[in-house]
Amino acid sequence: xxxxxxxxxxxxxxxxxxxxxxxxxxxxxxxxxxxxxxxxxxxxxxxxxxxxxxxxxxxxxxxxxxxxxxxxxxxxxxxxxxxxxxxxxxxxxxxxxxxxxxxxxxxxxxxxxxxxxxxxxxxxxxxxxxxxxxxxxxxxxxxxxxxxxxxxxxxxxxxxxxxxxxxxxxxxxxxxxxxxxxxxxxxxxxxxxxxxxxxxxxxxxxxxxxxxxxxxxxxxxxxxxxxxxxxxxxxxxxxxxxxxxxxxxxxxxxxxxxxxxxxxxxxxxxxxxxxxxxxxxxxxxxxxxxxxxxxxxxxxxxxxxxxxxxxxxxxxxxxxxxxxxxxxxxxxxxxxxxxxxxxxxxxxxxxxxxxxxxxxxxxxxxxxxxxxxxxxxxxxxxxxxxxxxxxxxxxxxxxxxxxxxxxxxxxxxxxxxx
Numbered sequence: 001x002x003x004x005x006x007x008x009x010x011x012x013x014x015x016x017x018x019x020x021x022x023x024x025x026x027x028x029x030x031x032x033x034x035x036x037x038x039x040x041x042x043x044x045x046x047x048x049x050x051x052x053x054x055x056x057x058x059x060x061x062x063x064x065x066x067x068x069x070x071x072x073x074x075x076x077x078x079x080x081x082x083x084x085x086x087x088x089x090x091x092x093x094x095x096x097x098x099x100x101x102x103x104x105x106x107x108x109x110x111x112x113x114x115x116x117x118x119x120x121x122x123x124x125x126x127x128x129x130x131x132x133x134x135x136x137x138x139x140x141x142x143x144x145x146x147x148x149x150x151x152x153x154x155x156x157x158x159x160x161x162x163x164x165x166x167x168x169x170x171x172x173x174x175x176x177x178x179x180x181x182x183x184x185x186x187x188x189x190x191x192x193x194x195x196x197x198x199x200x201x202x203x204x205x206x207x208x209x210x211x212x213x214x215x216x217x218x219x220x221x222x223x224x225x226x227x228x229x230x231x232x233x234x235x236x237x238x239x240x241x242x243x244x245x246x247x248x249x250x251x252x253x254x255x256x257x258x259x260x261x262x263x264x265x266x267x268x269x270x271x272x273x274x275x276x277x278x279x280x281x282x283x284x285x286x287x288x289x290x291x292x293x294x295x296x297x298x299x300x301x302x303x304x305x306x307x308x309x310x311x312x313x314x315x316x317x318x319x320x321x322x323x324x325x326x327x328x329x330x331x332x333x334x335x336x337x338x339x340x341x342x343x344x345x346x347x348x349x350x351x352x353x354x355x356x357x358x359x360x361x362x363x364x365x366x367x368x369x370x371x372x373x374x375x376x377x378x379x380x381x382x383x384x385x386x387x388x389x390x391x392x393x394x395x396x397x398x399x400x401x402x403x404x405x406x407x408x409x410x411x412x413x414x415x416x417x418x
Contacts, residue, residue: 018044019051026405034307034405035348038336047320054329055319058336060343060360062320066332067364072311074102074367092191092204095212099255101367108366114237114244115252116370123230124374127170131381134165139389146417151396154413158382159268160186166378167260171253172229173218181257184210188254189262190404208254215250230256260371266305266409267379269399271295272386273413274302276395278350285352286391289384294352296379301359302350304335307406309363334360335408390417 021041024030030037038058041048046059057063066072088094096102100111138158146152160182168178184207191204219235226232231253237243244252275282275295285291311330316323324330337360339347344354362369369375386393393415400412 016051018048018056022050022056031401031403031405034335034408035339038333038339042336042340045322047322047324049322054331055322055324057319057330057332058340059320060337060340063332063334063337064360064364066311066319066330067309067360067367069313069317069365070105071313071315071317072330072365073104073314074108074311090191090201090205091208091212092188092201095208095251095254096188096191096258099251101255101259105366110242111244111248111252112366112370114242115234115256121373123170123233124377127166127374128377128381130169131166131378132385134162134169135381135385138162139385142417143389146415149416149418151414151416154272154415155265155269155410156412158386159265159272159409159413162268162382163261163264163378166264166374167257170230170260170374171257172222172227172231181211181214183207185257185261189258189407211254212250215253219249219253256371259369260374262407262409263305263369263371264375264378266407267296267299267375268382269410269413270303270305270408271299271379271383272415273395273399273410274299274350275383276393276415281350281352282387285383286387289388291352292380292384293376294354294357295383296376297357297359298350298352298354299379299383300361301338301344301357303408304338304359304361305408306361307335307408308333309367334363392416392418 018041021037021044025034025037041056042058046057047062048056048058050056057066088097100108100115103111135158138161142152142154142157145157161179164178164182164185165175167173168175168181173181187203187207188211189204190200191208219231222229222232222235226236234244234249234252275285285295308331311332312328313324313326313330315326317326318324319330338344341347344357362372362375395414396416397414399410399414402409402411
């Protein structure tokens with residue numbers, strides 16, 4: 001019995017059952033359907049202590065409480081060592097491991113303040129016409145490719161190139177480089193996953209060796225000749241006497257690109273699959289295209305692009321009645337929280353008329369996703385234009401999931417457009 005909380009620790013049987021569920025998540029079957037596994041884990045214990053001593057959270061309230069609690073820290077610096085020894089020697093993990101994503105206050109506060117000043121709502125809003133034009137160009141290519149009724153891959157022709165073009169426009173990356181950057185950016189993203197095979201880390205390192213000098217040169221160019229783009233704004237960003245150092249600037253640019261790219265690919269592919277598998281909701285949306293924001297919110301909730309994050313408390317805490325010692329690794333499973341039946345009635349149903357569908361998909365607290373407004377805008381434009389342009393849009397086969405667990409998206413979404 002836990003003296004501080006009165007909560008009995010898991011029995012050996014519960015440890016074995018829960019750990020087996022967690023291990024199953026990383027199998028092909030688990031990746032195909034993680035949500036039934038989350039439900040099983042929630043039944044065992046909403047705050048589950050694994051056999052290795054880490055904590056896994058599957059309830060909405062518990063996850064949100066951890067995300068918002070300033071006592072919770074990200075795994076910056078030395079805390080990365082146990083899970084990924086030698087991460088400083090790898091270009092990819094060093095680049096992302098020293099970025100704002102895994103920094104804590106006061107360093108995180110300083111970096112976020114500098115970046116958020118350049119990543120303003122005004123700048124995102126001004127991108128709306130560009131996004132509409134880029135979506136239109138993608139849909140034109142889909143129409144051409146599927147003109148004879150043959151299936152086309154929605155991921156390759158829309159969900160993948162669009163976020164790359166949007167973030168490229170925002171940052172000020174030359175248009176001829178957008179397509180070239182797709183492969184190295186896709187390769188570096190898995191370095192942020194919760195479970196990464198060595199071969200994927202090697203590819204991520206190769207990508208970092210290409211991306212680091214490319215963006216360093218681009219930043220140097222903007223320092224010489226500033227433009228009306230985000231890289232120029234980041235180069236010039238100041239808060240009093242503070243500004244981004246040379247060592248911080250390029251990782252920040254890469255992080256913005258990677259985060260804006262990977263999450264939005266997931267939002268578009270996951271949302272499209274969910275919508276096309278729900279004929280009643282697709283029909284409802286066709287009848288009222290003003291539901292585009294609702295499609296985005298429900299897509300984020302129903303099939304979450306980022307499945308889980310990691311935190312650790314700087315002091316002993318109690319979560320959901322369970323005592324958690326300082327320094328314990330805590331994984332709030334955002335995707336599980338988004339299917340918590342205590343928060344969302346009938347959580348396994350894709351439903352556009354939910355009255356409070358706001359999800360936890362972009363995190364919370366000081367690490368709330370800076371690019372959430374941009375991702376939501378892209379999603380709303382995409383889903384509305386997709387249904388409006390292709391009223392007969394339909395799946396033409398079984399979609400294929402990407403191999404990564406944490407960054408959930410589809411690598412192949414075969415559809416017909418006529």
